[in-house]
Amino acid sequence: MKPIEVKNLQKTYGDLKAVDGISFVVNEGEVFGLLGPNGAGKTTTIEILEGLRERDGGEVKVLGCDPWKDGYSLHKKIGVIPQEFTFFEKTSPREAIVYYADLFNIKVDPDQILRDVLLEDSAKTLFDNLSGGQKQKTGLALSLVNSPDMLFLDEPTTGLDPNARRAIWEVIRSLKAKGKTIILTTHYLDEAEQLSDRVAIMNHGHIVAMGTTDEIISQHGSGERLEINGEEKLAEYIKANTELQVNYDTAKCVISIPLNKKIDALAALAAAEQSGLDWGEIQTRRDSLDDVFINLVSGEVDEQGEIVSEDAESQLSRKRRR
Amino acid sequence: MNRRNVWLVFKKDWLEIKRNPQVLLPIVIVPIIFAVVLPAIVVLISSTPAAAGSSQNSVEGFLPLIANLPQDIQAMLAQMEPNQVMVYIMAVYFFAPFFLIIPIMASSVMGSDSFAGEKERKTIEALLATPLTDGELLLGKSLVSFIPAMAVTFVSFFVYGAIIDVATYSMFNGMLLIPNAVWLILIFGVTPALALCSIGLTVIISARVKGFKEAQQISVVLLLPILGLLFAQVSGLLILGPVVLAALIGLLVLVDIAIFYLGMKVFQREEILSRQS
Numbered sequence: 001m002k003p004i005e006v007k008n009l010q011k012t013y014g015d016l017k018a019v020d021g022i023s024f025v026v027n028e029g030e031v032f033g034l035l036g037p038n039g040a041g042k043t044t045t046i047e048i049l050e051g052l053r054e055r056d057g058g059e060v061k062v063l064g065c066d067p068w069k070d071g072y073s074l075h076k077k078i079g080v081i082p083q084e085f086t087f088f089e090k091t092s093p094r095e096a097i098v099y100y101a102d103l104f105n106i107k108v109d110p111d112q113i114l115r116d117v118l119l120e121d122s123a124k125t126l127f128d129n130l131s132g133g134q135k136q137k138t139g140l141a142l143s144l145v146n147s148p149d150m151l152f153l154d155e156p157t158t159g160l161d162p163n164a165r166r167a168i169w170e171v172i173r174s175l176k177a178k179g180k181t182i183i184l185t186t187h188y189l190d191e192a193e194q195l196s197d198r199v200a201i202m203n204h205g206h207i208v209a210m211g212t213t214d215e216i217i218s219q220h221g222s223g224e225r226l227e228i229n230g231e232e233k234l235a236e237y238i239k240a241n242t243e244l245q246v247n248y249d250t251a252k253c254v255i256s257i258p259l260n261k262k263i264d265a266l267a268a269l270a271a272a273e274q275s276g277l278d279w280g281e282i283q284t285r286r287d288s289l290d291d292v293f294i295n296l297v298s299g300e301v302d303e304q305g306e307i308v309s310e311d312a313e314s315q316l317s318r319k320r321r322r
Numbered sequence: 323m324n325r326r327n328v329w330l331v332f333k334k335d336w337l338e339i340k341r342n343p344q345v346l347l348p349i350v351i352v353p354i355i356f357a358v359v360l361p362a363i364v365v366l367i368s369s370t371p372a373a374a375g376s377s378q379n380s381v382e383g384f385l386p387l388i389a390n391l392p393q394d395i396q397a398m399l400a401q402m403e404p405n406q407v408m409v410y411i412m413a414v415y416f417f418a419p420f421f422l423i424i425p426i427m428a429s430s431v432m433g434s435d436s437f438a439g440e441k442e443r444k445t446i447e448a449l450l451a452t453p454l455t456d457g458e459l460l461l462g463k464s465l466v467s468f469i470p471a472m473a474v475t476f477v478s479f480f481v482y483g484a485i486i487d488v489a490t491y492s493m494f495n496g497m498l499l500i501p502n503a504v505w506l507i508l509i510f511g512v513t514p515a516l517a518l519c520s521i522g523l524t525v526i527i528s529a530r531v532k533g534f535k536e537a538q539q540i541s542v543v544l545l546l547p548i549l550g551l552l553f554a555q556v557s558g559l560l561i562l563g564p565v566v567l568a569a570l571i572g573l574l575v576l577v578d579i580a581i582f583y584l585g586m587k588v589f590q591r592e593e594i595l596s597r598q599s
């Protein structure tokens with residue numbers, strides 16, 4: 001039995017199918033990333049797994065429990081950071097930990113937990129006065145109070161500066177090293193890539209791709225290609241004089257040639273040289289998770305009617321900040 | 323329902339409120355005004371014998387009320403100077419409904435902060451993934467409104483009674499106006515039932531509004547029936563006697579049960595979570 005098993009999970013709000021029949025499993029000790037634009041259904045999914053929302057259909061098992069029916073006993077075994085975590089304003093991280101331990105009716109060493117999340121310096125600062133990163137660390141600390149083997153982190157680094165994000169990453173890595181199973185949602189591709197063993201990309205309540213980032217890239221992305229900066233004339237010349245498939249991006253003035261064999265690159269460059277035309281930078285490239293993500297979720301209209309277009313990620317992060 | 327958990331919820335909210343003077347201030351100030359300013363009016367009247375004539379006039383305003391008082395009290399009033407009648411009516415009857423405002427106001431201010439406020443600040447979400455049940459959260463948070471509301475109500479009653487008694491002691495030749503049966507029923511019977519009603523409504527309102535300001539504004543509606551009582555009494559329509567108060571308590575208990583039943587339906591984790599921004 002896997003720690004998390006989800007089959008054909010569904011959740012509707014009124015007419016909106018927020019989660020529309022998704023299935024996945026999470027393996028023990030794995031960091032599983034749920035990636036997707038705003039409104040994809042990440043939080044809904046994760047809240048169902050935490051036992052905070054009732055599902056409308058499908059099967060869910062978390063640590064062998066039905067999270068909705070056995071919610072209270074499940075809560076003793078998992079750790080949770082809700083999206084946009086906040087705590088009581090006039091409470092310090094240390095007090096918050098002690099309070100949480102009371103709720104779980106257990107004894108903990110608050111200072112050890114504070115050290116684990118790199119927060120010992122702000123132990124006594126009131127929550128109100130903490131920085132964004134320190135607030136998220138407080139959330140991490142609270143999620144660790146009951147020493148859970150499984151953690152749900154809903155956008156743990158959204159809105160943090162790069163240093164604060166890296167600090168959170170460090171904590172998450174150390175938790176993974178301790179063998180904890182972690183379900184993480186994020187808008188940030190680099191975060192998913194850096195931290196997750198496996199990723200599921202969600203869009204409009206569906207999982208549109210799942211696997212390790214390499215698997216996703218090879219399944220949904222193009223393979224290696226040669227890119228040459230040059231004029232369209234050059235692209236036409238190469239096309240005419242080789243067997244190669246040649247694409248031209250007029251906006252960027254980039255000639256792009258898929259490489260079925262490495263040796264194709266040589267043929268392309270030889271033709272370019274022969275042409276006598278000028279050409280600039282050359283490089284070989286393959287699709288990054290970025291490219292794949294944008295292909296998978298782009299060109300669609302999101303719930304506000306905005307087009308999630310080529311620059312999807314920056315648009316997303318802009319929307320979040322509003 | 324685990325009593326320890328209810329207590330923990332209560333303790334946390336209470337500590338938080340104690341560090342937030344903005345919430346506590348109004349629920350302390352208004353009762354002080356009622357407990358001190360209302361008796362001051364009585365003292366003023368009782369200490370101006372020259373105004374006996376005007377007292378006579380003012381008493382006329384209370385005639386419908388007096389006419390509907392129990393026979394023995396009417397007989398007693400008939401023996402008194404107009405000045406004394408005036409003081410008696412004001413201190414014992416006219417001001418009584420004001421003390422129903424205190425528990426309503428205090429509990430709805432505290433309740434709005436604890437329910438709508440925490441929803442707005444999203445702090446309540448941090449508690450949902452703990453072993454706390456919805457019922458424990460609801461009860462613990464309700465107590466955070468109930469206990470302080472009762473405390474200020476009782477304290478202001480004692481202060482009011484003490485000032486009235488001291489100020490009117492010689493005027494009534496040692497007769498203590500307060501407490502009497504009506505006041506005791508009112509303070510220890512009606513106000514708790516009323517506070518619960520106001521808390522239950524605040525829970526329901528809080529689930530529907532965005533923030534605690536809105537919740538507080540809507541809660542003001544609860545004061546209307548109290549103003550109704552005030553006018554009903556002055557016009558002699560309804561005198562707050564033991565029977566009326568007992569009926570009122572019975573009615574409020576029924577309303578409380580209905581409202582808390584609804585409140586429990588509304589106060590569920592999925593509802594609390596709903597984040598339609």
Ligand SMILES: Nc1ncnc2c1ncn2[C@@H]1O[C@H](COP(=O)(O)OP(=O)(O)OP(=O)(O)O)[C@@H](O)[C@H]1O
Nearest residue numbers: 013018037038039040041042043044045303596597
């Ligand atoms: N309580 C609710 N009632 C109605 N609709 C809701 C509710 N919660 C979420 N939704 C809608 O369901 C969809 C999925 O929301 P969800 O919060 O799961 O997305 P998400 O992937 O977590 O998005 P984000 O990146 O913005 O956090 C959205 O269109 C959202 O507006």
Ligand SMILES: [Mg+2]
Nearest residue numbers: 042043044083
């Ligand atoms: Mg979300």
